[in-house]
Amino acid sequence: MNNPPPKRKKANSATSSNPESSTSDINRSENPASATIDVVAVEVPELTPEEQSDRLHLERKVERAFFEAGKALAELRDRRLYRSTHSTFEEYCKDRFSYNRSRSYQLIDAAAVVDNLQKCPQIVDILPTAEGQVRPLTKLETEQQQEVWQQAVEEAGGKVPTGRIVKDVVQRIIERTQVPNSYQIGEVCQILAKDNPELRGKGGCWAIVTAVNDFSCTVKIWNGELTVGLKHLKSYNYLPTECEQMQVICDRINRVYSSALEESVQRFLESLGKLKRSYLTAVEEKLLSVIEREYGVVD
Structure with a gap:
């Protein structure tokens, strides 16, 4: 009785199951530096109207943080709400917020400037976002503050100007009116x-x-x-x-x-x-x- 011939393995079966062999084939057949990688684009969902509103609200809070701090410090000072624990406002700010006298009054003065700028219809939508932007304005009269801010916004291309731009405008006005x-x-x-x-x-x-x-x-x-x-x-x-x-x-x-x-x-x-x-x-x-x-x- 004749025995059946042994089954042969497919040549490509061993090659496909061996990673080293596959890598070797790739290296031989193609330059890795020129290989093309397919990337699947992930679609990012658009913000809903409610999310857009929340984002704008939160951005405004971040931008106005220095303003809110200055307003709060002014009220704490004016109403002497520190008197139960401290004899002076300066000592209170140092212990409670780690603010020295200069920093406390920088924030208070900046808040007063923003209050004034908000009264100007032409710039109500482009207000300062940092205390340093209004620091050069604190020594000016209220009308001059609005004039300088409007001019600084124009020089910044309709955007919120940097403190350097504001300072330069202030200096030019001081020299003009000196x-x-x-x-x-x-x-x-x-x-x-x-x-x-x-x-x-x-x-x-x-x-x-x-x-x-x-x-x-x-x-x-x-x-x-x-x-x-x-x-x-x-x-x-x-x-x-x-x-x-x-x-x-x-x-x-x-x-x-x-x-x-x-x-x-x-x-x-x-x-x-x-x-x-x-x-x-x-x-x-x-x-x-x-x-x-x-x-x-x-x-």
Whole structure:
């Protein structure tokens, strides 16, 4: 009886079941660098009208976060809602929000600017989205704030302008409206520190002009020298002889103040630094003379 011949395996069966063999065939038949990969596109569903409304609402909340913070801080300050735990608003902000005084008032001032901009129909739909965009506007009058913002929006192509664009527009307007510096060297003025944190503690001090710049004056006060913008100075309109008297008083106080002082002496000299007259009273003259002798600065 003849045995049936053995079954043969299909040649391509082993090849198709062996990954290494398949890879080898691909490498031989085609360059991997030129291989084409088919990608199936995934269709992203469009937002529903309700989702579009929610997105816009949430975007507005993010954009107005600094505004809401400033409004809230202003109310906390004005109503003194911090008084149960803190003696001052500044201490409260530091402990509760980790804001220093400068940051707290930056947000408050920015919120006031946005409030003002919202009253302008032409720009109601293009409002600031960050505190830095309105910071240059805080020192302007309300009408100027609106004018600058409108111009900045135009320069930004109808979009929300950057802080740099706003600052540049503000600078051009300041230079355009700047009153020429009419102060003279030796003139005695009063320092107005309002809205200028750099002059904190110097408001009300007399100042003697030592240099006249384009938009500021360098002045000498009872304990040193500084540069002050024109809007922060107000002339006492003293006569030339009165200005000379103030110069003598200033020199005397400066010589004493350069020494190491007791706190009571420093407080006395500080009070002389805010005189609203061009002379010392008899008692002030005696006290200053005693201090001069005590610290060895008598001519």
